[in-house]
Amino acid sequence: MIRPALPQQQTAFSRRFCVAPMMDWTTPHYRYLARLISRHTLLYTEMVTTGALIHGDSDRFLHHDPEEYPLALQLGGSNPGELAQCARLAEERGFDEVNLNVGCPSDRVQNNMIGACLMGHPALVAECVNEMMTATHLPVTVKHRIGINGRESWDELCEFIDTVSATGCRTFIVHARIAILEGLSPKENREIPPLKYDWVYRLKERYPHLEIIINGGIKTLDECQAHLEHTDGVMVGREAYHNPWLLADVDPQLFGAQKPIATRHDALRQMLPYIESELARGVHLGYITRHLLGLFHGCTGGRQFRRYISENAHRRGAGLEVLEQALALVPESLDSAALST
Numbered sequence: 001m002i003r004p005a006l007p008q009q010q011t012a013f014s015r016r017f018c019v020a021p022m023m024d025w026t027t028p029h030y031r032y033l034a035r036l037i038s039r040h041t042l043l044y045t046e047m048v049t050t051g052a053l054i055h056g057d058s059d060r061f062l063h064h065d066p067e068e069y070p071l072a073l074q075l076g077g078s079n080p081g082e083l084a085q086c087a088r089l090a091e092e093r094g095f096d097e098v099n100l101n102v103g104c105p106s107d108r109v110q111n112n113m114i115g116a117c118l119m120g121h122p123a124l125v126a127e128c129v130n131e132m133m134t135a136t137h138l139p140v141t142v143k144h145r146i147g148i149n150g151r152e153s154w155d156e157l158c159e160f161i162d163t164v165s166a167t168g169c170r171t172f173i174v175h176a177r178i179a180i181l182e183g184l185s186p187k188e189n190r191e192i193p194p195l196k197y198d199w200v201y202r203l204k205e206r207y208p209h210l211e212i213i214i215n216g217g218i219k220t221l222d223e224c225q226a227h228l229e230h231t232d233g234v235m236v237g238r239e240a241y242h243n244p245w246l247l248a249d250v251d252p253q254l255f256g257a258q259k260p261i262a263t264r265h266d267a268l269r270q271m272l273p274y275i276e277s278e279l280a281r282g283v284h285l286g287y288i289t290r291h292l293l294g295l296f297h298g299c300t301g302g303r304q305f306r307r308y309i310s311e312n313a314h315r316r317g318a319g320l321e322v323l324e325q326a327l328a329l330v331p332e333s334l335d336s337a338a339l340s341t
């Protein structure tokens, strides 16, 4: 049954450039760093399942720092009532958007009817989205693939979008390849099925009233600019994690705004008070620093920086001095003249 949705929040943020949800990667620590480097990027959490939120330690799964806003919570699930409950939690906890994962191909989640397998059940996805929209004022968005094996035609993709958008959902984040649900690992499913960007462009042409965000294999801001000729936004995953300084040009190049921070050294230094408070909460330094290792990607001294942290951050009692020592291994004068790789 389609019930009237609550009026959705007026978005005070843009989806022109987003960092993708990535399990174990887009943790609060990574997101804090990303936010120091770009004010305008929309950040996504790792996927949290409805089961984990409802029956587990919801405080832990929803933990974030207000500095990270704008921030979207990604949910995994297919029980409309549970998704509605979790969407309400997202609103109570200050998130800016709730996103439903219809793209993850892992066996573990398929067994629970979570992720890409839901592309085979458009009516169920619509029911889930409708219940979520009824439960929250937050924008409810869907991240999906262009298909799954056995359901990979253009018409089936359009049937999915038609059915889900009939709820009033207007934002679709499209990973421009199919997922193959048997026989490929999640990693292979991010590499082997060919990217079909033209399909995402065609979606925008066919559904001009919908907001279409393109995802998959995007590595540079020049590529982002090219995609933005055809779509409303871009979502970047792996490259934004391995090379977070990519975000430094997002505000000036994609939003016409000032660069929020001048150098990588400044970014790390500005992060120190946050790290100190996390250490005081009992978080181990190594859990934080593993997400900072990409900061000097492609820079002279970058390898030494990574090695020093990897060798020292896990030692007992390791504190900020490890980062200060690591930072000293990267020549500051060379910082802005980083080599491109």
Ligand SMILES: Cc1cc2nc3c(=O)[nH]c(=O)nc-3n(C[C@H](O)[C@H](O)[C@H](O)COP(=O)(O)O)c2cc1C
Binding pocket: 020, 021, 022, 023, 024, 025, 046, 047, 074, 101, 102, 103, 104, 143, 175, 190, 215, 216, 217, 218, 235, 236, 237, 238, 239
């Ligand atoms: C380590 C890792 C974890 C991921 N976890 C999620 C997830 O929790 N939810 C999701 O929708 N996609 C997840 N993805 C997929 C990404 O969001 C993205 O769709 C994919 O990596 C393609 O974008 P890219 O080529 O820019 O990395 C994950 C990707 C990686 C590399």
